[in-house]
């Protein structure tokens with residue numbers, strides 16, 4: 387299986403690139419943010435619980451997020467691999483994912499981390515807020531909190547994969563196609579190395 391963690395701060399372009407990568411490599415895209423938003427839209431219990439955290443730009447508790455992610459993986463028993471987008475966002479989530487995948491006889495192949503400056507992120511998020519109507523993208527205070535949460539709780543997840551030699555930084559500045567080429571190149575290199 388080819389299991390990729392697509393990593394990077396909010397606004398780095400993970401969702402856009404994940405959509406292109408899944409069709410090239412025949413993978414399943416699991417975005418925890420998208421799943422939460424679908425639950426909010428569908429007014430499920432999970433959506434109600436997640437909404438207050440998301441609206442403030444805070445993380446939904448690990449226990450809830452891990453359970454949801456594992457259920458989504460289990461919905462795709464024939465997948466050739468996954469792109470995890472927006473997950474794991476904490477070290478306990480990374481540990482839980484490792485244990486869960488190990489139980490299925492697989493593991494994370496590589497973490498690809500999109501590298502984008504903070505200034506560029508804020509610009510992109512505000513633009514996206516206008517186009518997508520996402521409340522957490524339209525408010526500068528919430529954006530600032532999401533970047534703070536990323537720096538304080540999520541950035542460290544890179545170390546988890548780095549010590550396993552699975553971490554790879556990708557320049558996230560450029561056109562969508564340029565960044566896609568960089569990501570594809572890293573995946574192709576990984577594939578020839580195994």
Ligand code: AMP
Nearest residue numbers: 418419439440444445446451472473475
């Ligand atoms: P995203 O679409 O990835 O930017 O996620 C939007 C929001 O969903 C985040 O700001 C969090 O509130 C929540 N969320 C998404 N993924 C996770 C996760 N792995 N752990 C906790 N909260 C998450």
